[in-house]
Amino acid sequence: MxxxxxxxxxxxxxxxxxxxxxxxxxxxxxxxxxxxxxxxxxxxxxxxxxxxxxxxxxxxxxxxxxxxxxxxxxxxxxxxxxxxxxxxxxxxxxxxxWIEGETASVDHISDMTKFATDLASFLKALHKIDTTGGLVAGAHNFYRGGPLRTYDSEIQHALALTQDKSYAKKVTRLWEAALSSTWQGAPIWVHGDVAIGNLLVKDGHLAAIIDFGGMGIGDPACDLVIAWTFLKGQCRAVFQKALPFDEAMWIRARGWALWKAFCHPVEGQEEEAQRVIHEALEA
CATH class of the missing domain: 3.30.200.20 (Phosphorylase Kinase; domain 1)
Structure with missing residues (x-):
């Protein structure tokens, strides 16, 4: 084209x-x-x-x-x-x-803790919406909300190319932990790509959520990766506390963050991908 x-x-x-x-x-x-x-x-x-x-x-x-x-x-x-x-x-x-706003960044946000709380409130509201007729996670949304095991072959391929065996063991340990549980509840709505490029800020506050192309119904773990891709320290803790999920959910979310950064780092942002991997491994 x-x-x-x-x-x-x-x-x-x-x-x-x-x-x-x-x-x-x-x-x-x-x-x-x-x-x-x-x-x-x-x-x-x-x-x-x-x-x-x-x-x-x-x-x-x-x-x-x-x-x-x-x-x-x-x-x-x-x-x-x-x-x-x-x-x-x-x-x-x-x-x-058109929705007015700037892409989320630390420089554009006046209160990171409130940002984390507002984002958690949005996700809680999304997760409560009736899913009747909703599209189950699949190829249409690159399996966002589906089982992490969908991407196991990509992780294994990337691991095979990793020369640092100690590092590879850490990645394997987290990945296996993430695969060890699955969502046991009824499928719920997921946005599918809760990333800073889809979060708009205005006057220092979270103002809108855009790009729902990855939406579907399934396991909400994929929507929580922002905890490691953007939020840090106390803000991450506030975000996690505001959402009613167990430890297994957060481990799967770390698995999603690991997969994206380890297997699909954005060209020119390799250092950022390494930071995300470190945050996910050390959480």
Missing amino acids: KSISTSLVQHLIAAQFPQYAHLPISPVPFGGHDNRTFHLGPDMSIRLPSGAAYAPKVEKEQYWLPKLAPFLPLPIPKPIAMGKPSADYPYQWSIYS
């Missing part, structure tokens, strides 16, 4: 939503990996999947986000319209209302 350029998006809007053709369109900085995001005027955004693997998320978000939103304490994306595949672009795509 050719690159998703501003001119392509302008053409798609003009062809399918001519009522918006007069509005300026510009790319959003750091618009994401799974999707390319563009401003549409001052109050809307356009999101287009960057590849076939991410395309099924569009219709899922269009259907479920309006159903989840009334039960959540913070704003989430509001679908306005869904674009159709065409000769110029082969997937469905979305128009959403």
